[in-house]
Amino acid sequence: MANVLGGVRDCNESSENSLETESLARFAVDEHNKKENAVLEFGRVLKAKEQVVAGKLHHLTLEVIDAGEKKICEAKVCVKAWENSKELVEFTHTQE
Template sequence: MFGGVHDAPDREKNPDAIDLARFAVTEHNSKTNAALEFVSLVKVRMQLVTGTMNYLTIEARKVDGGANKLYEAKVWLRPWQKFKGLQAFEPVANAD
């Protein structure tokens, strides 16, 4: 069943969700030549599409120092195709 985005309470503690968040940071670094390191997974929301779209609120910081900041990432999973793709990775507006 396809539907809207819904919260996934306590999923931020799930090892698979944490792996997705780490993947998002690594992919963002690779695509943009950024140097962020994962700190924590703050929130998870999900949407059933053709697969699952994971909306992740991630806390990360620059490798060379600096304050922790929040980012929103979208990771699309289609396990039957062994597909995992970063669709978006942006700083959270007004998170300071």
């Protein structure tokens, strides 16, 4: 099936496990901690998708550690390479 222009697409396994994806995931956790005065620790990336918008929107499913307990979170990070910027757009805890 062809990709829809501007649609969300799965990253391949090598992209999902890349240093760039891990860096974006760590950025998302750090930004969430700053905004919410939280102390989540990055665990690992479980799933990664991306969407081309005004930049690239990364949809990340993360495992985080909260007071020793593993939890699953969803994060969206927008990267605008031409502006050398990235922004945490959304960070939510999913139901375990």
